[in-house]
Amino acid sequence: MSQTIAMTVNGRAASITVDDPQMPLLYVLRNDLGVTGPHYGCGLAQCGACTVHIDGQAVRSCSVPASAAAGRQVVTLEGLGAPERPHPVQAAFIAEQAVQCGYCTNGMIMESAAFLARTPRPTEAQVKEALANNICRCGTHPRVVAAVMRAARG
Amino acid sequence: MDQITMDRRSLLGAALLVAFTAGPRAAQAWTEKPVATDRVESFLALDAQGNVTVFIGKVDLGTGVRTGFMQIAAEELDVPLGRVRVIEGDTALTPDQGPTYGSLSIQNAGVQLRAAAATARRELLTRAATRFGAQPGALRVEEGAVVAPDGRRATFAELLGTGRLELAVDANAPIKPPEARRVVGRTVPRVDIPDKVFGRFEYVHDFKLPNMLHGRPVRPPAMGAVAEAVDEASIRHIPGVVRVVHRGAFVGVVAETEWAAVRAAKDLRVRWSDWAGLPDQARLWEHVKATPVAQVQVTSDRGNAAQAIASAPRKLQASYDFGINSHASMGPSCAVANFEGGRLTTWSASQATHNLRKQLAMMLAMPVEQVRCIYLEGAGCYGRNGHEDAAADAALLAQAVGRPVRVQWMRADEHGWDPKGPPHLVELRAGLDAQGNLTGWEAEAWIPKGAGGNVDLTAAELGGLPRENQIHPGNIIHNLAQPYAFPAVKTVCHRLDTTPFRPSWISTPGRMQNTYASEAFLDEVAAAAGKDPVQFRLSMLPREETRGREVLERVARLANWQTRPSPQADRTGEVLRGRGVTFCKYELVRTYVAAVAEVEVNRRTGVIRVTRFLCSHDCGQIINPDGVRSQIEGNIIHTLSRTFKEEMTFDRKAVTSLDWASYQVITFPEVPEIVIDLVDRPAERPWGAGEPAAAVVPSAVSNAVFDATGIRLRSVPFTPAKFRAALSAS
Ligand code: FES
Ligand code: FES
Numbered sequence: 001m002s003q004t005i006a007m008t009v010n011g012r013a014a015s016i017t018v019d020d021p022q023m024p025l026l027y028v029l030r031n032d033l034g035v036t037g038p039h040y041g042c043g044l045a046q047c048g049a050c051t052v053h054i055d056g057q058a059v060r061s062c063s064v065p066a067s068a069a070a071g072r073q074v075v076t077l078e079g080l081g082a083p084e085r086p087h088p089v090q091a092a093f094i095a096e097q098a099v100q101c102g103y104c105t106n107g108m109i110m111e112s113a114a115f116l117a118r119t120p121r122p123t124e125a126q127v128k129e130a131l132a133n134n135i136c137r138c139g140t141h142p143r144v145v146a147a148v149m150r151a152a153r154g
Numbered sequence: 155m156d157q158i159t160m161d162r163r164s165l166l167g168a169a170l171l172v173a174f175t176a177g178p179r180a181a182q183a184w185t186e187k188p189v190a191t192d193r194v195e196s197f198l199a200l201d202a203q204g205n206v207t208v209f210i211g212k213v214d215l216g217t218g219v220r221t222g223f224m225q226i227a228a229e230e231l232d233v234p235l236g237r238v239r240v241i242e243g244d245t246a247l248t249p250d251q252g253p254t255y256g257s258l259s260i261q262n263a264g265v266q267l268r269a270a271a272a273t274a275r276r277e278l279l280t281r282a283a284t285r286f287g288a289q290p291g292a293l294r295v296e297e298g299a300v301v302a303p304d305g306r307r308a309t310f311a312e313l314l315g316t317g318r319l320e321l322a323v324d325a326n327a328p329i330k331p332p333e334a335r336r337v338v339g340r341t342v343p344r345v346d347i348p349d350k351v352f353g354r355f356e357y358v359h360d361f362k363l364p365n366m367l368h369g370r371p372v373r374p375p376a377m378g379a380v381a382e383a384v385d386e387a388s389i390r391h392i393p394g395v396v397r398v399v400h401r402g403a404f405v406g407v408v409a410e411t412e413w414a415a416v417r418a419a420k421d422l423r424v425r426w427s428d429w430a431g432l433p434d435q436a437r438l439w440e441h442v443k444a445t446p447v448a449q450v451q452v453t454s455d456r457g458n459a460a461q462a463i464a465s466a467p468r469k470l471q472a473s474y475d476f477g478i479n480s481h482a483s484m485g486p487s488c489a490v491a492n493f494e495g496g497r498l499t500t501w502s503a504s505q506a507t508h509n510l511r512k513q514l515a516m517m518l519a520m521p522v523e524q525v526r527c528i529y530l531e532g533a534g535c536y537g538r539n540g541h542e543d544a545a546a547d548a549a550l551l552a553q554a555v556g557r558p559v560r561v562q563w564m565r566a567d568e569h570g571w572d573p574k575g576p577p578h579l580v581e582l583r584a585g586l587d588a589q590g591n592l593t594g595w596e597a598e599a600w601i602p603k604g605a606g607g608n609v610d611l612t613a614a615e616l617g618g619l620p621r622e623n624q625i626h627p628g629n630i631i632h633n634l635a636q637p638y639a640f641p642a643v644k645t646v647c648h649r650l651d652t653t654p655f656r657p658s659w660i661s662t663p664g665r666m667q668n669t670y671a672s673e674a675f676l677d678e679v680a681a682a683a684g685k686d687p688v689q690f691r692l693s694m695l696p697r698e699e700t701r702g703r704e705v706l707e708r709v710a711r712l713a714n715w716q717t718r719p720s721p722q723a724d725r726t727g728e729v730l731r732g733r734g735v736t737f738c739k740y741e742l743v744r745t746y747v748a749a750v751a752e753v754e755v756n757r758r759t760g761v762i763r764v765t766r767f768l769c770s771h772d773c774g775q776i777i778n779p780d781g782v783r784s785q786i787e788g789n790i791i792h793t794l795s796r797t798f799k800e801e802m803t804f805d806r807k808a809v810t811s812l813d814w815a816s817y818q819v820i821t822f823p824e825v826p827e828i829v830i831d832l833v834d835r836p837a838e839r840p841w842g843a844g845e846p847a848a849a850v851v852p853s854a855v856s857n858a859v860f861d862a863t864g865i866r867l868r869s870v871p872f873t874p875a876k877f878r879a880a881l882s883a884s
Contacts, residue, residue, distance in 0.1 A: 019393045023413045031412055036360040037353025041484055041533075042565040046814040049484060077353035090351045097343060097780060100788055101216025101534030102350030103484040109351065128822040135814060137484045138216055138534040139791030141825040143784070 010079025243529025257842025462594025466585025485533030503532025630664020734857025
């Protein structure tokens with residue numbers, strides 16, 4: 001039973017028709033809209049690789065049905081900032097070279113950006129807590145923390 | 155559609171080369187470019203615009219080595235870094251430099267590339283000397299041109315002309331001396347990071363072909379089960395399902411959309427045969443000891459160790475084990491396969507595309523020339539994970555449907571079916587004389603047979619298709635032999651005929667487990683002798699091991715190490731603090747690492763917190779210092795994760811740790827402060843960085859826990875429950 005869902009993705013209106021409204025938002029973004037910043041890591045809301053912002057909140061798009069984004073503002077890593085006008089967290093990740101394979105990086109940046117919006121002057125311990133449910137297998141943790149602290153200093 | 159082929163066409167269009175034939179692409183375009191490792195043109199192409207293309211067989215697995223290769227080429231050819239680009243791991247275009255493992259990319263492939271670039275540079279200088287009537291030594295190379303003393307310039311393009319240049323690599327072509335280097339040895343930001351940070355990087359997971367379908371494997375619920383019947387009607391309700399593929403125990407679905415493939419794989423009803431052939435995990439180590447031995451390898455034998463120990467007034471013995479690990483990559487394995495005109499092309503994150511090519515050809519009974527494997531970066535893999543298997547899945551499915559197929563594993567496929575780091579068991583014995591001197595040392599390891607060969611493809615195994623039918627856990631025998639001058643020593647590896655799960659290498663395979671057992675046991679010996687662990691090690695390192703002594707002394711200074719025996723004296727509180735040291739000379743022939751772990755142990759809860767981890771590291775010449783730091787940090791953290799948390803679980807049928815809740819890994823609050831001290835030796839050859847830093851982690855932690863509490867942990871992972879059990883047994 002197909003359904004048409006309208007949402008705003010990175011500031012642009014998007015309308016997609018899906019067979020299954022339970023299909024996670026992640027698949028809409030990656031396959032229907034070609035927005036590949038968010039990644040599939042687990043599909044279980046355990047790792048953070050798929051994180052996007054919905055109405056400013058960090059959300060795990062692997063575990064949100066596409067229909068739940070109807071009428072909402074979705075922002076992905078691509079929409080957060082660009083080389084010409086990077087988001088402070090993106091600029092800080094480059095400055096700290098806080099990336100190895102980068103598969104987790106989408107989640108690290110999107111989660112941190114939402115966190116800093118709520119907590120502009122965090123302690124290191126708060127940053128670590130905020131990212132406690134984001135997995136990185138390459139061991140970029142110290143650099144990620146340094147990058148978030150750098151972004152917070154502005 | 156085929157990005158790399160198009161790039162290559164434009165390169166050929168530029169018509170100027172140190173590389174391959176200009177002119178029309180032959181029918182067999184795939185093999186047109188030279189890839190022999192002894193030819194300059196295999197590694198380098200220079201075009202008329204002054205760009206340099208590097209063709210390299212080792213791939214960037216998210217480690218940043220691509221940037222290192224660019225630095226090497228830019229340095230030897232004196233071209234700006236921005237004019238260098240890299241093509242990696244394409245069987246049609248890049249030399250076969252072996253799989254990307256063992257922290258050998260810079261040490262081997264980087265040195266080969268450097269020799270090729272140095273050979274090219276010498277050729278350019280020779281040609282310029284003739285043109286200018288000058289001595290080659292009087293010429294300068296800058297920004298892709300050769301400059302004469304009188305200021306005349308000739309670009310590389312002018313010097314090479316439009317003809318074809320063929321050059322054998324001269325391993326002795328002069329490389330730039332340290333004082334002349336401008337790019338190598340300095341921190342250069344990684345070229346891939348901006349795209350990764352802005353969501354513009356193309357991972358294999360993002361790669362698409364026109365007309366592409368999506369596939370998912372459906373793995374058996376018991377590892378040895380066979381699919382007796384597949385009920386295709388069970389997924390008829392899902393729109394977009396194209397095909398169910400069934401061969402023996404290989405089952406897969408193909409659909410028009412990815413979500414349809416996910417649903418179909420989940421809903422497909424398969425009647426699987428019964429199978430329960432795995433050992434009881436609670437008795438894993440008995441199983442290991444009872445496994446038939448295929449080969450006994452003596453890796454060191456000096457003096458009569460058995461007798462030296464037997465006749466010593468004090469004897470020690472202990473057994474160390476290290477459980478089964480999954481690579482547990484952040485992104486599940488993914489690949490795209492396409493058959494066209496009888497030829498197969500795969501795009502995957504394989505760390506060994508040249509080998510994968512042979513394996514796929516064997517599985518599909520195709521001539522190897524008809525298979526091309528192209529590398530695209532995936533999630534970091536820390537060894538041979540499931541990337542190759544995803545490529546094999548995709549190839550089988552694409553062959554069945556006659557259209558390109560993309561396969562991405564689900565999380566449970568990755569945790570359940572990637573090849574595993576096998577169980578590793580080491581028993582050690584030592585003797586001490588009355589003065590506390592070590593008289594003899596014996597170590598025996600029980601580890602699977604095999605080395606760094608091809609790990610069989612899961613699809614071939616399940617589908618009953620041709621495969622090598624060998625096991626290959628990596629080179630896991632190293633570092634059981636010791637760098638110390640023990641008066642008598644014997645180290646033996648019992649190479650087991652089988653191991654419960656298809657094995658492969660995960661970061662520092664065997665070398666880490668052997669270092670862990672040996673360096674923790676050495677600490678037990680030092681404690682029994684009442685000696686300081688750093689001094690004890692220094693006293694036994696041979697005089698000529700100056701680089702080894704240096705890293706040990708440096709890390710001790712860095713940690714403000716207080717000379718005294720372990721354990722520390724006051725062990726009455728609930729939270730106790732301690733420090734532990736470890737030394738490693740990697741494979742006894744390269745990179746030196748020494749580390750100090752500082753821990754806090756809660757005796758009541760058994761929770762161990764590493765507060766600081768310090769590491770002195772000498773890998774000879776450093777290409778990109780920040781790149782080396784990043785690799786060391788990554789390997790320390792990954793190995794802390796394995797030391798404290800990671801353990802694959804299984805029942806008699808299959809793996810049961812199928813997600814991040816059941817296979818837990820290190821989290822942000824658990825990551826300690828990491829302090830790294832790099833010893834740079836610009837005049838030495840570059841050795842590997844990365845894996846060697848993993849080798850020192852578990853023993854440094856075990857030693858620190860002992861120092862804090864007097865309790866010795868000998869079974870990885872070091873969980874709170876194991877600590878509490880060891881405490882109550884003490
Ligand atoms: S993919 Fe969504 S949390 Fe892992
Ligand atoms: S950088 Fe590879 S998983 Fe984080």
